[in-house]
Amino acid sequence: MTERIVVGAALLDRGRLLAARRSAPEELAGRWELPGGKVEPGEAPEAALVRELREELGVDAEVLERVPGQWPLKPPYVLQVWTARLLPATPEPKPLQDHDALRWLSPGELWDVDWLDQDVPAVRQVAGRL
Numbered sequence: 453m454t455e456r457i458v459v460g461a462a463l464l465d466r467g468r469l470l471a472a473r474r475s476a477p478e479e480l481a482g483r484w485e486l487p488g489g490k491v492e493p494g495e496a497p498e499a500a501l502v503r504e505l506r507e508e509l510g511v512d513a514e515v516l517e518r519v520p521g522q523w524p525l526k527p528p529y530v531l532q533v534w535t536a537r538l539l540p541a542t543p544e545p546k547p548l549q550d551h552d553a554l555r556w557l558s559p560g561e562l563w564d565v566d567w568l569d570q571d572v573p574a575v576r577q578v579a580g581r582l
Contacts, residue, residue, distance in 0.1 A: 458525055459501040460486035460533040460571065462578040463513060463545070468556040469578060470545060471565050472508070475552040484565040486533060486574060487551070501534055509545035509554070513538055519577050523570040533574040535581065558582070 463470040463486075472487040474480040489504035491497050498515040505513045519533040538545075547554050555565065559582045567575055 454528060456529050457491040457497055457500075457522075458488060458529050458531050459491055459497050459504065460488040460531055460574065461501055461505055461513065461515075462486055462519060462533055462535045462574060463505070464516075464535055464537055464578075464581070465556065467582050468558050469562065469575070469582060471555045471557055471567070472547065472551040473553040473555075473565075474550060474568070475547075476550055480568065482566070483568050484555075485568045485571050488533075489550075490529070497532060498534065501536065505536070508547075508549045508551065510543060510548050511538055511545050512542040519574050521573060521577070523573055525570055531570050531574070533571075533578075535578065 471484040473484050487508050491500040501515050505511050513536045516535040523531045545554055
């Protein structure tokens with residue numbers, strides 16, 4: 453079975469990281485994640501991340517660099533995370549799809565939310581960049 457990539461955005465702004473609370477599926481609802489989604493066949497991961505952020509949050513973002521590593525999800529999916537930043541003049545993110553709340557977290561607040569297990573290693577790595 454071929455691995456399929458799910459991209460996550462460590463969206464950074466003014467020394468803060470954006471966390472998104474899942475509203476679905478039921479087994480993930482109420483927990484927090486780095487927003488993103490599945491890479492479509494033939495789509496570059498970075499392009500998928502830009503598309504997913506537009507669909508899920510209504511924002512335009514610039515992908516910066518990949519966070520080292522990848523983390524297993526339900527087979528055949530693996531999570532890859534990139535840092536990203538909002539483009540100038542883009543609106544403030546809103547929870548449009550799959551989420552019911554968003555929070556900008558400062559370094560001292562990173563662990564105030566219940567992160568999905570697979571996002572924790574990436575959040576730990578990104579914490580040093582805030």
